[in-house]
Amino acid sequence: MIKPQDFVIVQNKRKIGWCDFNKKKIIVQIEKGEITILEDISKEIWDLCQKPTSLSDIMKYLKECFPEVKPAVIRKDTSIFLKDLIKKKLLVLV
Amino acid sequence: MVQSKNVKQKLMLEAALNFIPISVFFELTYRCNLKCVHCYVASGYKNRELSLTEVKSALDQLKSLGSLFLYFSGGEPLLRKDFSEIFKYARFKGFVVTIYTNATLINEDLINIFKEFGVYEIHVSLYSIVPKIHDTITTIRGSFLKTMKSIELMTSKKIKVVIKCPLTKINFDGYEKLADWADKNGLEYVFTPYITAKNDGSKDPFALRLSDKLLEKALSDPRIDPFKQAQAHKERDEFFVHLLDKTRNIPCFAGYNSLAINSLGDVYPCIQFLYKLGNIKKQTLKEIWENSTPIRKVRSLRAYQLKECKGCRFRRYCARCPGLALIEDGDLYGKSSFECKLAFIRSKLNTFPTKSPT
Numbered sequence: 001m002i003k004p005q006d007f008v009i010v011q012n013k014r015k016i017g018w019c020d021f022n023k024k025k026i027i028v029q030i031e032k033g034e035i036t037i038l039e040d041i042s043k044e045i046w047d048l049c050q051k052p053t054s055l056s057d058i059m060k061y062l063k064e065c066f067p068e069v070k071p072a073v074i075r076k077d078t079s080i081f082l083k084d085l086i087k088k089k090l091l092v093l094v
Numbered sequence: 095m096v097q098s099k100n101v102k103q104k105l106m107l108e109a110a111l112n113f114i115p116i117s118v119f120f121e122l123t124y125r126c127n128l129k130c131v132h133c134y135v136a137s138g139y140k141n142r143e144l145s146l147t148e149v150k151s152a153l154d155q156l157k158s159l160g161s162l163f164l165y166f167s168g169g170e171p172l173l174r175k176d177f178s179e180i181f182k183y184a185r186f187k188g189f190v191v192t193i194y195t196n197a198t199l200i201n202e203d204l205i206n207i208f209k210e211f212g213v214y215e216i217h218v219s220l221y222s223i224v225p226k227i228h229d230t231i232t233t234i235r236g237s238f239l240k241t242m243k244s245i246e247l248m249t250s251k252k253i254k255v256v257i258k259c260p261l262t263k264i265n266f267d268g269y270e271k272l273a274d275w276a277d278k279n280g281l282e283y284v285f286t287p288y289i290t291a292k293n294d295g296s297k298d299p300f301a302l303r304l305s306d307k308l309l310e311k312a313l314s315d316p317r318i319d320p321f322k323q324a325q326a327h328k329e330r331d332e333f334f335v336h337l338l339d340k341t342r343n344i345p346c347f348a349g350y351n352s353l354a355i356n357s358l359g360d361v362y363p364c365i366q367f368l369y370k371l372g373n374i375k376k377q378t379l380k381e382i383w384e385n386s387t388p389i390r391k392v393r394s395l396r397a398y399q400l401k402e403c404k405g406c407r408f409r410r411y412c413a414r415c416p417g418l419a420l421i422e423d424g425d426l427y428g429k430s431s432f433e434c435k436l437a438f439i440r441s442k443l444n445t446f447p448t449k450s451p452t
Contacts, residue, residue, distance in 0.1 A: 014212050017190030019162040022112055026105065026162060028190045030212040031254075035101045 008094040009082060010052045015089050027090055036090060041065065042081065052094045055079065109351035110341055113393075114160040115383060119167060119354040119365045122149065122180065126169040128196050128232040130219070132262055132302050135169060136294035143357040146176045148375065150183055152355060155379040157187050163214075167194040167365070169357065178207055185211040192217060194258070197244035198237055205251050217256045217284075218245055222265045223272045231264055249279065257283035261312055262302040273317050285318045287436070291421045293356075293368060303432075310439050345400060346416050349392035353383065363392050367417030369426065392416075395426070402429040411445070412437035 017028040025038040025046055038046050041062070048058055055078065062074050085091040109116040123143050124135050144152070156164075164184055171177055172195055184191050197218040208216075218241060221231040225238040232238075248255050257276050261269055269285055276283040289303045304312060312318050344350065349363030349371075356362070359374040361382050371389050372382035383389060395416065398404060403414060406429075418430040 013188075014185075014210065016188075016212075017162060017185075017214070018188040019116070019157070019160055021105070021114060021116070021160055021162075022108065028162070028214075030190060030214050033214065035105065037101065037105075 006054050006056050008052050008054045009049055009086065009091045010094050011046070011049050012089055012092045029088055029090060031089075034088065036085075036088065045078070045081070046085075049091055055082065058082075106347070106351050107341060109160070110344065110347045111350075113350060113383070115156065115351065115353045116161060117163045117165075117352040118156055118161045119165045119352070120149075120152070121167050121169065121354070121356045121365065122171040122177070123169040123174050123357045125173045126196075127173060127198060128170070128234050128237055130221075130232050131264070132231070132260055132289050132299045134290050134292050134299065136292045136296060143174075144359050144374075146179060148359065149176075149180055152359075152374050152379065153180075153184055153187055153189070155374075157189075159379060159383060162188075162190055163192070164189040165192045165194060170196055170199065172199040172204070178204065181207065181213075182211055190214045195219070196232070196237070196241060197248075198240040200244040200248065202247070205247060205253065208248075208253055209251060213253060215254045215256050216248060217258045219259070220245070220257045220272065221259055221262075222268045223275045224268050227265050227268055231262070245281075249281070255281055257281055259283065259285050260289055261285055261287050261304055261308075261318075262289060263304060263308070264302065266304060266308050266312070270315075270317075283317075285312070287312050287318070288432075290366060290418065293421075295421060297422070306435070306439070309436065310443070313436065313439050313445060314443050343396045343398060345395055345397045345414065348417070349389055363389075364417055366415060366421075367392075368421055369417075399427055400429075401427065406434075406437075408434070408437040408441050411440035 015030050017030060019026050023039070025043045027036045027038065027046070028034070029036070044065075045058055045062075048061060055075075058078060059071070059075060062078060063071060066074060082091065086093065105116065125143075126133070126135070166181070166184075171193060174180065181191060181193075191213055192215045193213065194217045197216070200216075220228065220241055222228045228238040228241070229235050245255055257272070259265070259269065259272060273283060273285070287304055287309055289299050291297050292299060341347070346364075346367070348367045352364055353371070354362045354365040354367075355374065356365075361371045361374060361379065362368055363371065369388060369392060371392070372386050374382070377386070400414070403409060403412070406412070412433055413436070414430050414433045416426055418432060419428050420426045423429060423431055
């Protein structure tokens, strides 16, 4: 069930190229040639988005990874990160 | 999350240090519908090209090795009836695909596929803005019109086109007009004075190379590569310099961060460095890339082993290519005569070479 403040996203595979590289994820936005490098937790979030995934699902995963961090902080940081990837057309809203 | 202007160059250096073939040149066929006078492809390969299954297997293996930037070339790659399928498969695997083509076979259907699945760049061979000169080089009457029509079609659909123009005695006079036309139409272009030997060792194309006088004119033109590269290298940060320093003694990154596969399945460090590493019909790419005797030899090359080059006063102006040294001068550890000539001219002009960490 998707809540009103929630959204579902997925990798924009028609518009990107990608590879695994030294424990990093290299993503190229095809039209502009812009390269984005994701490491550690950002790479894990990216991998979660291989199939349509909601912000809530990602939050749930991150809360398990970082039980010491306040959920509000996780939500804020994650939203900023995801919106940036959406802006770069690396992720799309479903 | 990391993003910067030098990110690709850093990536290429990091790939070199970790032996990741991030950049792959894949000649899908040696067949061509044009017969360009300067072409490096020798005849006689027509019926032995890789099957679709073999190409797909190679792409799977490349992906496992960490490859990302894929350049499809030929001959004319669009002559393959299964080209669309190969392209879609490469995109499905996540490669960033660039296509080298004469563009004569590009049509709306293909453009729709490029748009739908995403193509990075289409590099089009265009030798002049004067139809007669272009057709003289391709030796096929009407080829100019077909190529131009395709360029217009692609640009109207917002597909990125890059004009590729080797400079020969035949087309040198008109290159400035071609550059003006490309500028006017917002197209990038690459002019190169490198006319290389054929891949069977024949030096026949050398007759088309620019004279020393024309080479000097070419290298003094800011629209020809060196200056652009120099500009790209201005913004170097500490990490970039650190990576450059670590790779200082490597004469070329071919075999470190790049490899090439021809339409027969032969594997080389670079399409211009014809030192055979193996064949994908007989070995896996992993075996060839990680353990073969030839790749170990390529990676054992060090700049200080190049005896003829070691004390050369023009060294800072030189972009010595081991492939050219091998195929044109016959010695992997020797000089490349053509590069020596270019270095001498650059020294007179005080300009620096095109070499970049790719």
